[in-house]
Amino acid sequence: MSSAFTSMTVAELQSALQDGATAAGVTEAYLDRIAAEDDALGSYLHVDPEAALARARDIDSAGTAGTGLSGVPVALKDVVVTEGVPTTSGSRILEGWKPPYDATVAARLKTAGTVLLGKTNMDEFAMGSSTENSAYRVTRNPWDPERIPGGSSGGSSAAVAGGLSPWAIGTDTGGSIRQPAALTGLVGHKPTYGSVSRYGLIAFSSSLDQAGPMARTVLDAALLHEAIGGHDPLDSTSIDAPMPVLAECARRGAEGDLSGLRIGVVRELGGEGHADGYEPGVLSRVAEAVALLESMGAEVREISCPAFDLALPAYYLIAPSEASSNLARFDGVRYGLRVGDDGQRELDEVMALTREQGFGAEVKRRIILGTYALSSGYYEAYYGQAQKVRTLISRNFSAAFDDVDVLVSPTTPTVAFPIGARVDDPVAMYAADLCTLPASLAGVPAISVPCGLSDGLPVGLQIMAPALADDRCYQVAAALEAAQDAARGSRFLDQLPVQTVEGLR
Incomplete structure (x- = not known):
């Protein structure tokens, strides 16, 4: 039975915990699988089996397993500050750092009774689209170990x-x-900006960063x-x-009735005249997914x-500019790596020596780009103009949502x-995020849901x-999933x- 746990959804795990x-x-089932597979997959940077099992046994002793999320294991991207647990943001400059406090996201999951399995690999300081920029290891895609799992949260996805x-x-x-x-x-799901706390997330771009869930199902x-x-x-x-009632919206969406819902297909994201760089299979x-939504009663335009x-x-321009400011705190003096002292x-x-050895090539590239964009004489020409474009993108969203309830596009x-x-x-590499960037710049919620296979x-x-309106994302995604x-x-x-996953060893 224990091996079956690792193929269950969280909703199924909750039922199993309630049933004994x-x-x-x-x-233990998840720790065994990590021990067997992760040397090859590379999804984790830190796992503490003893701490995880001790936490789980305490939950069992308290008799709370199966109550809400109590007893359900979870993994955290290594950008989430976690008290007493190594937190590196995928960078050598924070190697070995153990924070003295919890990020709000970590604290809330502890309060909910979840069990921390470990911290997952990531592109350094979240700068990347493939998890190849980690200072520690490359993460592989379980569907094909020779391919990337995406980034920067590739450790979590894998x-x-x-x-x-x-x-x-x-x-x-x-x-x-x-x-x-x-x-x-x-x-x-990327939540509405500001609806999930950023406190204790190691900052990349403060006006854009947002924590959110990655799961096997929409309900999870x-x-x-x-x-x-x-x-x-x-x-x-x-x-x-107030937070929208998300799980209930997912359950309602799974019933499959989208009558009256207006869906807008974004022309600029893979539509006619804008398909260069998009694979035909995608x-x-x-x-096909849009047609399926339409068959459930949605109006599509x-x-x-x-x-x-x-x-x-x-x-x-915006993200590197904010990064050049945020990453100035890593100076080799207060915490983390120190070289040449x-x-x-x-x-x-x-x-200078600490930053030279502590930061990777992509982080240095973005710091240089952002510092240049903010420099005297160039601020308005680059950063200022980029913020004006951001306003135009937000206005495009506002106008679109006057006509439709949700917008859809390929995720990648x-x-x-x-x-x-x-x-x-x-x-x-940057083009991998072509479809996801507009929602990030506007701060609106957006969800990715599987819609089939292309070349396997x-x-x-x-x-x-x-x-x-995060609840709308979950409703539509759940309808499509079901x-x-x-x-x-x-x-x-x-x-x-x-055979792909088992063959990773």
Whole structure:
């Protein structure tokens, strides 16, 4: 029975725990799978089996397993500060750092009774689309070990898709939850900006970063989102408004009635005249998914959002500019790596040596780009203009949502590409986030849900909604998920080739 736990959804694990399974038994099943598979998969940076089992046994002793999320294991992206647990953000500059406090997301999951399996691998400081920028290891896609699992939350996506965690927390700055979810056949949701606390997330771009769920099903993602969401006075950008009822919306959506729902297909994201760089198989699966939504009663029309064409260059000025400011705190003095402190060097030299050895190539590239964009004489020409484009993108969303309830597009232009294929071409790598960037810049919620396979690899459909209408994302995603599962007679991840995952060892 224990091995069966790793193929269950969280909703099924809850039922098993209520029916007599132990939190320790469930946790041990996942730890055994991590021990067997993760040397090859590379999804985790830190796992503490003794701490996880001790936590699970305490839950069993208290008799709370199966109450809400109590006893359910979880994995956290290594950007989430966790008290006493190594937290590196995938960077050498924080190697060995054990924070003295919990991020709000981590604290809320502890309060809910979840069991921390470990911290997952990521692109350094969340800067990347393939998890090849980690300072520690490359993560592989469970569907094909020679391909990337997406990024920057690729460790979380690989862990969940590979059965090494029932669900996980990722963070999304320009698509880092949705893109890896799409490439590994998961559900991944970027919440409305400000609806999930950023307190204790190691900052990349403060006006964009957002934590959210990655899970096997829409309902599981909604349950995890509800556990971490809501107002937090420790985060000055936190929205003081009630959380939508997400899990119930997912359950209603699974009933399959979308009568009266208006869906807009975004022309600029893979539509006619905008399909360069999009794989035909991706566009075909997305078109089939839209047709399925229409068959459930939704009204479908094409919507034009012209400013979306400018999202990529705007993002790659705004995000690096904010990163150049946020990463200045890593100076080799207060915490983390310190290089060259032999008592003979000046402080400036120690800081320079620490940053040279502590930061990877992509992080340095973005710091330089952002510093240049903010420099005297260039601020208005670059950063200022990018913020104006951001306003235009937000206005495009507002106009679109006057006509439709949700917008849809591919989540990614392609399926997962081979490891190493884009490491020497940053522009090609950045294009992996082409479809996810507009929602990030506007701060609106967006979810990726699997919508089939192209060449045996997962394709994701992105569903975007107005700010604070996260429930609409879950409703539509659940309707599509249920209809597709009924049509194929199985859940999506059941299509994952077993021999691929087992052959990783």
